[in-house]
Amino acid sequence: MRVAFQGEPGAYSEQAIFDYFGEVKAHPCESFEAVFESVASRDCDAALIPIENSLAGSIHRNYDLLLRCDLHIAGEYFLRVRHCLIAFPGIGKKDIRRVISHPQALEQCAAYLRALDVKIEPVYDTAGSVKMLKESSDQTTAAIASRRAADMYGMQILEEGIEDNMENYTRFLVVQREPVTPDGEAKTSIVFTLKNQPGTLFKALSVFALRDIDLTKIESRPLQGQPWDYLFYIDFIGAAHEEKVRRALDHLSELALMLRVLGSYPRASQ
Amino acid sequence: MRVAFQGEPGAYSEQAIFDYFGEVKAHPCESFEAVFESVASRDCDAALIPIENSLAGSIHRNYDLLLRCDLHIAGEYFLRVRHCLIAFPGIGKKDIRRVISHPQALEQCAAYLRALDVKIEPVYDTAGSVKMLKESSDQTTAAIASRRAADMYGMQILEEGIEDNMENYTRFLVVQREPVTPDGEAKTSIVFTLKNQPGTLFKALSVFALRDIDLTKIESRPLQGQPWDYLFYIDFIGAAHEEKVRRALDHLSELALMLRVLGSYPRASQ
Numbered sequence: 001m002r003v004a005f006q007g008e009p010g011a012y013s014e015q016a017i018f019d020y021f022g023e024v025k026a027h028p029c030e031s032f033e034a035v036f037e038s039v040a041s042r043d044c045d046a047a048l049i050p051i052e053n054s055l056a057g058s059i060h061r062n063y064d065l066l067l068r069c070d071l072h073i074a075g076e077y078f079l080r081v082r083h084c085l086i087a088f089p090g091i092g093k094k095d096i097r098r099v100i101s102h103p104q105a106l107e108q109c110a111a112y113l114r115a116l117d118v119k120i121e122p123v124y125d126t127a128g129s130v131k132m133l134k135e136s137s138d139q140t141t142a143a144i145a146s147r148r149a150a151d152m153y154g155m156q157i158l159e160e161g162i163e164d165n166m167e168n169y170t171r172f173l174v175v176q177r178e179p180v181t182p183d184g185e186a187k188t189s190i191v192f193t194l195k196n197q198p199g200t201l202f203k204a205l206s207v208f209a210l211r212d213i214d215l216t217k218i219e220s221r222p223l224q225g226q227p228w229d230y231l232f233y234i235d236f237i238g239a240a241h242e243e244k245v246r247r248a249l250d251h252l253s254e255l256a257l258m259l260r261v262l263g264s265y266p267r268a269s270q
Numbered sequence: 271m272r273v274a275f276q277g278e279p280g281a282y283s284e285q286a287i288f289d290y291f292g293e294v295k296a297h298p299c300e301s302f303e304a305v306f307e308s309v310a311s312r313d314c315d316a317a318l319i320p321i322e323n324s325l326a327g328s329i330h331r332n333y334d335l336l337l338r339c340d341l342h343i344a345g346e347y348f349l350r351v352r353h354c355l356i357a358f359p360g361i362g363k364k365d366i367r368r369v370i371s372h373p374q375a376l377e378q379c380a381a382y383l384r385a386l387d388v389k390i391e392p393v394y395d396t397a398g399s400v401k402m403l404k405e406s407s408d409q410t411t412a413a414i415a416s417r418r419a420a421d422m423y424g425m426q427i428l429e430e431g432i433e434d435n436m437e438n439y440t441r442f443l444v445v446q447r448e449p450v451t452p453d454g455e456a457k458t459s460i461v462f463t464l465k466n467q468p469g470t471l472f473k474a475l476s477v478f479a480l481r482d483i484d485l486t487k488i489e490s491r492p493l494q495g496q497p498w499d500y501l502f503y504i505d506f507i508g509a510a511h512e513e514k515v516r517r518a519l520d521h522l523s524e525l526a527l528m529l530r531v532l533g534s535y536p537r538a539s540q
Contacts, residue, residue, distance in 0.1 A: 054497035057330055167495050201488065202472070202479035209472035216498065218471065220488055225437050227324035227540065228486065270497065 002027050004038040004047040010127035010149030012081060016172045017048045020077045032061050036069045039175060046176040048077070052217070054169040056104050063221055063233055066175075066191070066262055073189050073263030075174035078270040082168075083109055085158040086130055086150045087142040093158050101129045101144035109144055111164040118142075130155060169270060179263055186239035187216065188264040190249070192256040196229050200255065207251040208236055211244050239264040272297050274308040274317040280397035280419030282351060286442045287318050290347045302331050306339045309445060316344070316446040323351070324439040326374050328489055333503055336445070336461070336532055337491075343459050343533030345444035348540040352438075353379055355428040356400055356420045357412040363428050371399045371414035379414055381434040388412075400425055439540060449533055456509035457486065458534040460519070462526040466499050470525065477521040478506055481514050509534040 001024040005013035009028055017026045027044050029035045038044040049065075052058045066073070083105055087096060096118055099106070103122040106113065113120055123129045129143035134153045142158060143149075150157050173189075194200040208215055217235040222228075238245040240261050253259050271294040275283035279298055287296045297314050299305045308314040319335075322328045336343070353375055357366060366388055369376070373392040376383065383390055393399045399413035404423045412428060413419075420427050443459075464470040478485055487505040492498075508515040510531050523529050 052492075054492055055494060057492045060327055165495055167497050169497050171498075198482055198484040199479040201485060202475040205472040205475060209469040212468055214468040215471060217500075218488070218490055220490075222322075222324055222327045224325060225435055227437050227439050228441075230487075 001025065001046070002044045004029050004035045004044040006030075006032050006035050006049070008125050008127040008131055008149075010130060010146060010152040012079060012126065012146050012170065013048055013050060013172070014127075015146055015148050016077055016079045016170070019079065020048065020075065020172070020174065021046075032059075032065055036065050036071065036175070039071055039177060040069055042177075046074070046174055048172050048174055050170050051173050052171045053081070053104070054167055055108060055165055058219055060219075060221060062173075063219060066189075066233075067231065067260070071175045071177060072179040073173050073265055074176045074178075074180045075265045076187065076268045077172045077174070078268055079170050079172060080168065081108075081163065081170055082147070082161050083144050083163045084147050084150055084160045085142050085162050086133070086145055086155045087158055088133075088139055089154075089156040091139055091142075091156065091158070095140055096142045096158070097140040098138075099142050099144060100132065102126045105144045108163045108165070108168060112162045127152075174265070180265060181241055182239050182264055182266045185237070185267045186264050187235055187267045188238055188240050188245060189233065189235045189262040190252075190259065191231055191233050191262060192252065192259040193223060193229065193231055194256060201232070204232070204252060204255050207248045207255070208234075211248050213238055213244065213248055237267065271295065271316070272314045274299050274305045274314040276300070276302050276305050276319070278395050278397040278401055278419075280400060280416060280422040282349060282396065282416050282440065283318055283320060283442070284397075285416055285418050286347055286349045286440075289349065290318065290345065290442070290444065291316075302329075302335055306335050306341065306445070309341055309447060310339055312447075316444055318347070318442050318444055320440050321443045322441045322487070323374075324437055325378060325435055330489075330491060332443075333489060333491055336459075336503075337501065337530070341445045341447060342449040343443050343535055344446045344448075344450045345535045346457065346538045347442045347444070348538055349440050349442060350438065351378075351433065351440055352417070352431050353414050353433045354417050354420055354430045355412050355432050356403070356415055356425045357428050358403075358409055359424075359426040361409055361412075361426065361428070365410055366412045366428070367410040368408075369412050369414060370402065372396045375414045378433045378435070378438060382432045397422075444535070450535060451511055452509050452534055452536045455507070455537045456512075456534050457505055457537045458508055458510050458515060459503065459505050459532040460522075460530065461501055461503045461532060462522065462529040463493060463499070463501055464526060471502070474502070474522060474525050477518045477525070478504075481518050483508055483514065483518055507537065
């Protein structure tokens with residue numbers, strides 16, 4: 001089995017693939033577009049994409065791609081993100097003058113970095129920052145990335161768990177060509193558009209509230225070419241084949257201009 | 271009057287300041303944090319911040335800053351974003367080998383750039399890309415930015431309106447230290463949190479639907495330190511001092527754990 005992810009080897013997404021799938025081949029891609037494309041074109045069997053971080057919020061690009069590509073959500077996985085300060089072996093924390101990483105990782109370690117009193121420089125990727133550091137042979141620079149990235153490039157971890165807020169989780173979605181029918185507790189993700197009229201979103205949410213269906217997430221995205229009209233993405237507890245959910249979606253289709261089920265899948269615990 | 275914006279002189283935000291305020295001093299800031307700080311510290315009288323683009327979606331960082339800073343929304347403005355291909359005077363389109371701009375501008379002109387068959391390179395800012403081009407003296411590179419940026423740096427516009435989708439608008443918000451009480455048609459922006467229970471968002475929206483108050487936008491952002499709990503940002507038609515709105519907000523305060531009015535302000539037309 002071949003599973004695509006965005007980023008360099010050692011990325012948090014790659015870690016999430018091994019946690020979720022076990023022994024598979026993880027296939028690195030440059031962009032999220034390339035990740036989706038690799039599954040659509042049958043180059044990969046599935047992909048694992050980050051959809052939301054508990055501190056930084058949604059990865060909106062992936063919401064857009066879920067709509068554009070005709071793929072299905074088949075699972076979810078929560079990864080606890082633990083950032084490491086990584087440098088060349090033999091280097092001490094006091095030798096570090098500069099720290100590089102992805103802007104989001106730098107921001108999540110902002111208080112730690114302020115105390116360290118170093119120059120901060122954003123680069124394109126977390127695991128990529130370790131790769132760049134290795135190639136540069138720079139003994140006074142450290143990178144911020146996963147333990148896995150440090151091991152992969154034979155680098156030293158100066159400190160682990162340097163994020164300012166410990167409640168740092170990323171929710172990943174498994175994306176594949178065929179839908180699944182989950183047993184047991186499930187989640188369903190849908191996307192829809194509504195007429196731009198007063199009260200339509202309230203009516204749309206009523207199809208769930210009237211049936212005691214629990215929403216776990218609502219996200220709005222711009223509808224291309226129709227300024228200030230929106231796509232709504234909703235996640236809720238339940239599977240599309242359950243009677244209650246089937247009726248709710250049927251009811252929603254009366255109100256929605258467009259409605260698509262992106263997938264029902266086993267609910268993961270954090 | 272001194273109004274802060276994020277970006278280099280010639281930025282779309284600067285254009286929006288002159289459109290909205292007329293003759294004022296526009297004060298460029300490096301980051302959105304610096305923009306908010308310049309108003310809070312009384313260095314500037316107001317700021318104009320982009321909050322949403324009709325193609326790219328919300329500028330989530332500014333939603334976070336609206337909550338963090340104790341400032342008020344006092345107005346809104348819609349700017350039609352028209353991208354220009356900009357090069358040194360005397361250069362023709364056929365001489366161009368490379369195009370630089372902010373990643374969002376590059377993406378909004380993706381089809382145009384594909385037809386041009388050039389190398390594409392993201393840089394930190396649209397107006398900044400013209401500044402960089404000017405400083406580089408590179409005759410084979412073009413930048414994508416506003417007409418204003420081209421004029422400011424004495425550069426030539428090779429083509430105007432090169433965006434793939436003409437429905438390209440950015441909504442800006444005026445932010446200042448004191449709230450305003452708008453006459454005439456108004457909008458109000460609020461932020462609130464809810465108990466994580468089934469149906470609470472539906473109940474929250476009911477306070478508006480039951481009073482025929484029209485929502486224009488809903489946005490969710492992560493609540494820091496409480497994974498998968500959310501802040502909800504809502505814009506609706508009406509001013510906080512109107513009886514109907516006052517009652518709706520009073521009703522919402524029964525359901526919300528936290529509720530803050532970010533401001534009522536005159537509604538702008540697109």
